[in-house]
Amino acid sequence: MVSFHSDPAHVDRAFFALSNATRRGMTEMLLREGEKPMRELARPFGISLPGAMKHIGVLQEAGIVSCRRQGRENLCSVDPGALRTAANWFEFHARFWSVSFERLGKVLAEKKEK
Amino acid sequence: MVSFHSDPAHVDRAFFALSNATRRGMTEMLLREGEKPMRELARPFGISLPGAMKHIGVLQEAGIVSCRRQGRENLCSVDPGALRTAANWFEFHARFWSVSFERLGKVLAEKKEK
DNA sequence: ATGAAAGCTAACCATTCGGTTAACTTATGA
């Protein structure tokens, strides 16, 4: 949504969530292999279950992951809606940085003239 | 560089640097208005000079900003090379997330068949 | 020559991070 681009706290959370290799790894795993229970998210990263839960909590607060309880398992997956949002977000910023790059060239050229 | 995409620690640093609204604000300011001395980066955010220096330090370690000393001023700017890298990085990830989104659709469809 | 401006460094502080272990609840399956 539009608020995703403009709400700084949300952007903070999204960037922060992805600033950790374990969390990026979990996200990529869920993307690759679909829904996974907690313990399977913990195992490949060699961390305890509570450790994994904290990471998933951060990804949830960033709106990247959502979970549903099934029996004694808690199945986590990348939220399809949030993923679409993330894709849009990256596209937006790719454009932003490219445009800024062009502009930076001009700013430097102007400086040189002075 | 290729290493930018694959070195997890570098990706960590880049995401982390951008996970703070003040640092994003400083980066955007430097993009908009070009080179600025430290104190002018501190003022609009209502923080002390040492506070601004820490933020700029984080942006430097992420390869986003570089500084040069001129007289008693320390002029900061977005590194043109790093900016190009950042643009590439965002483009790469926009593609990654989009592709992952397609794949997620397929994974869910397969699950439904079973 | 000297006082003020810009920056740097160090020290401090409260809070958050990333991880753990221990103890508890709930669901499963033999």
Place this chain on the structure above:
DNA sequence: TCATAAGTTAACCGAATGGTTAGCTTTCAT
């Protein structure tokens, strides 16, 4: 039914964050 597996919660720990103030050096301008 009852041991065990999955998850949760709470408490703890060391390190990093994001900010500050105080004091130092360097540079500029009068």
